[in-house]
């Protein structure tokens with residue numbers, strides 16, 4: 001196993017070559033830590049989505065222009081979100097030895113860092129814990145921390161709450177396009193869907209403008225729910241060629257449109273390119289929960305959105321594990337592979 005970034009950060013006085021980012025031609029200056037403007041990422045009140053057309057319209061605009069929004073009044077207590085943050089932090093506070101017990105060579109699940117596909121790959125300044133969290137019978141318990149002792153109880157509880165919100169959002173985005181409210185949910189498949197939790201740990205870095213915490217990417221999910229660090233910012237979203245920092249909105253959940261909803265909506269909703277930056281002083285922890293449709297059948301643009309004026313833009317596709325990682329590995333963007 002590679003050294004964990006946490007250990008490198010604690011012990012080294014020179015940045016290892018493999019973490020030094022090169023200019024990114026596609027997404028502009030990779031290591032410009034100062035996002036160009038304070039973001040106006042829309043804030044959506046989920047409690048209004050069934051009663052207010054205005055809020056539903058805001059959701060539609062957010063998902064078509066930004067591809068993301070901060071959800072408030074989502075039904076999860078702020079004190080519970082703090083608990084989720086706390087068990088995440090307590091896990092990363094454990095000794096290196098204790099955490100390494102939760103990793104296995106060549107397994108994406110468990111504790112580790114940036115997945116290495118090639119010798120010349122530039123690595124992200126992050127360590128992570130990656131767990132299949134739902135359905136429960138697919139959880140691989142050997143990768144779940146025993147410490148803190150309430151880790152699993154809290155995470156299981158959080159995941160079941162996110163599952164409910166995910167359904168609310170899937171229905172609401174359908175209604176926002178005047179479609180039958182289950183059209184995305186039916187493709188998503190309630191019984192056989194999957195949720196993957198990725199706990200991201202970004203140690204402080206003495207050379208923040210030479211590295212990125214998480215390189216620019218789009219999420220392969222239907223939707224992703226990101227619980228942000230409560231004090232330290234770092235997430236940025238690319239819009240109209242500019243990077244926008246995502247501000248901390250207390251108790252909000254940052255929700256990203258994933259590639260699969262971009263496909264199901266025939267490109268109306270956008271899966272945003274985003275990245276995470278690091279800083280010299282403070283560690284940052286985030287928890288991303290990826291809600292993934294069933295992989296037993298393919299997904300594709302919903303019928304109601306394909307017309308003579310808006311022809312089908314994407315093929316049907318199954319987001320199998322191979323499809324997911326292989327394209328990444330070959331440097332191909334998954335969404336491009338799916339385009340007609």
Ligand SMILES: O=C(O)CCC(=O)C(=O)O
Pocket residue numbers: 198200214219226228234235274275276286288
């Ligand atoms: O750290 C963050 O805020 C973003 C995490 C993220 O984008 C991911 O895990 O895919």
Ligand SMILES: [Fe+2]
Pocket residue numbers: 217218219224274288
């Ligand atoms: Fe992401």
